[in-house]
Amino acid sequence: MGTTVVKLTTQKLKDAALYYKPYTTPRKIPYAAFFAKKDGITITAYNSGKVMFQGDNEEKEASLWQNGQVDKPKHTASLPADFAQKSIIGSDEVGNGSYFGPLVVCAVYADKTHLKPLKQLGVKDSKMLSDTQILTLAPKIKELVPYQKLVVTPQKYNQIQPKYNAVHMKVVLHNQCIQLLLQKISPKVPEAILIDQFAKETTYRKYLKTEENPVTQNLYFITKGEQYHLAVAAASIICRAEFLDSLKQQSQEVGIELPSGAGSKSDKQAAKVIKKGGVELLAHHAKLHFKNTEKAKKMVQN
Numbered sequence: 001m002g003t004t005v006v007k008l009t010t011q012k013l014k015d016a017a018l019y020y021k022p023y024t025t026p027r028k029i030p031y032a033a034f035f036a037k038k039d040g041i042t043i044t045a046y047n048s049g050k051v052m053f054q055g056d057n058e059e060k061e062a063s064l065w066q067n068g069q070v071d072k073p074k075h076t077a078s079l080p081a082d083f084a085q086k087s088i089i090g091s092d093e094v095g096n097g098s099y100f101g102p103l104v105v106c107a108v109y110a111d112k113t114h115l116k117p118l119k120q121l122g123v124k125d126s127k128m129l130s131d132t133q134i135l136t137l138a139p140k141i142k143e144l145v146p147y148q149k150l151v152v153t154p155q156k157y158n159q160i161q162p163k164y165n166a167v168h169m170k171v172v173l174h175n176q177c178i179q180l181l182l183q184k185i186s187p188k189v190p191e192a193i194l195i196d197q198f199a200k201e202t203t204y205r206k207y208l209k210t211e212e213n214p215v216t217q218n219l220y221f222i223t224k225g226e227q228y229h230l231a232v233a234a235a236s237i238i239c240r241a242e243f244l245d246s247l248k249q250q251s252q253e254v255g256i257e258l259p260s261g262a263g264s265k266s267d268k269q270a271a272k273v274i275k276k277g278g279v280e281l282l283a284h285h286a287k288l289h290f291k292n293t294e295k296a297k298k299m300v301q302n
Contacts, residue, residue, distance in 0.1 A: 004053045004062040013049050016065065018223055020045075021198050022167050025097040026261045037262070037291065079220060079228060083192070087111035089181055090231030091174050092196040094126075094239035096166060099266040099292045100258040100285055101247040103157055104239045105173040106149040107181045109190060110231035114145050118230045125226045126236040131244055138241030141234045148181040149238060151246065155284050167199045171207040178215045192218045196225035196232050250285050258285060262292055270296035 008016060013033060020036040020043055027035040029044060036043040041055035053062040080086070091107040110118060121140055122133070129137070141147070150173050152160075157169075164172065174195055182190075193215065195204070201221050208214045226233035243260070251258045256272050259265045270292055273282045279293075286293065 002054070002056070002058050004058050006051050006053070006062050006065050008045075008049045008051055008065060010049065012065065013045060013051070016043075016045055016051060018197070021223065022096070022170070025263075027263055040291070079194075079222065080192070083194075083220075084229055085112065085115065086191040086229075087188075088192045088194055088229055088231050089178055089190045090194045090196075090225060090229050090233075090235050091177055092225065092232055092236040092239055093170055093173065093198070094236070094243045096170065096198075097262060098243070098247075098260045099262040099270070099287055099290045100154070101243055101250065101260060102154060103152040103169070103173070103287075104149060104242045104246075105170065105177050106147060106235040106238045106242070107174070107177040108141070108231045108235040108238065109146045109181055109185050109188075110229070110234060111188070111190075115230055117144055118234060123230055123233050123237065125224075125233055126240045129237070131240075134237050134240045135244060138238050141238060145231075145234060146181060146185050147235070147238060148177045148184065149242060150177050151242060153246075153284075154250075154286055158283050158288050161287070161289055167203060168207045170198055171204050172211065175208060175211050175213075175215055179213050182215065190218070192220055194220045194222065194225050194229050194232055196236070197221040197223045254281065254285055262290055266292050267295040267299065271299035274300050 017034050020034065020038065023036040023038040024034050025037055029035055031046050033045045033047050041053055041058050041061050043051060043053055045051045051065065089107050089109045091105065093103065093105040095101050095103040121137060123137065123141065126134055152173065160169065178193060204221065208216065222228055226236050247258055247260060254273055256269055258269055270282060270286055273285060274296055282288065
């Protein structure tokens with residue numbers, strides 16, 4: 001396994017964060033801007049602009065940034081004026097970077113009359129809230145606004161993952177959530193639809209073409225969407241609460257604490273699950289294509 005370090009400008013670091021967003025994994029690393037895993041290569045980006053690539057043939061991935069070969073991700077044109085005050089549908093997802101637990105996507109319709117009550121509840125970026133706060137807020141949000149959520153269990157995820165890569169899968173789920181929510185709120189029509197950006201708009205629309213009922217109008221894409229409209233923040237909280245509840249339930253079912261994320265603790269707990277019921281049992285609780293699976297197998301063998 002090799003290591004290559006490159007130095008990026010502030011703007012290039014932002015570009016890299018957007019480019020690797022579909023591959024990011026929650027991990028607490030001092031002074032790190034983000035941590036991602038892509039095609040067997042780990043990417044650790046620091047606030048200083050240094051980005052460390054580790055893995056087999058990591059030089060090729062690093063060279064994309066050294067030589068400026070990456071197709072620079074772009075946001076859709078800036079959001080309309082007073083966007084935060086408009087009646088919109090916002091969508092987000094949780095669980096894509098976690099080895100254990102489901103992938104959850106949620107869309108929320110927050111019209112102008114919902115904005116003040118949502119703010120009074122304390123709705124904001126879910127990353128700024130504790131798990132306890134999220135679990136308390138989610139039921140209150142569900143009572144206040146129309147929403148639609150889709151939950152892909154690990155077992156279902158493992159069935160469809162060979163056909164759909166991470167980005168394609170999320171495009172399908174976001175589109176279905178939005179389409180179902182539009183039916184729920186009809187005849188009301190949102191002024192816009194804001195998707196917390198996880199891929200370039202061109203990529204999203206490319207995969208959208210394969211859908212039977214694609215929602216293509218009034219779409220906006222921007223990273224950290226929860227900072228631009230409370231609908232996205234509310235969707236993020238509902239997603240996170242569902243993920244936490246599901247992870248707790250799965251832990252109880254298997255009799256082993258299943259952590260979020262995809263770090264070394266996940267490797268150890270996966271090994272325990274394999275010892276208890278083999279990979280067949282693990283498939284009910286984990287996303288098997290993650291590298292954690294092979295690491296856990298080796299732990300069991302040793």
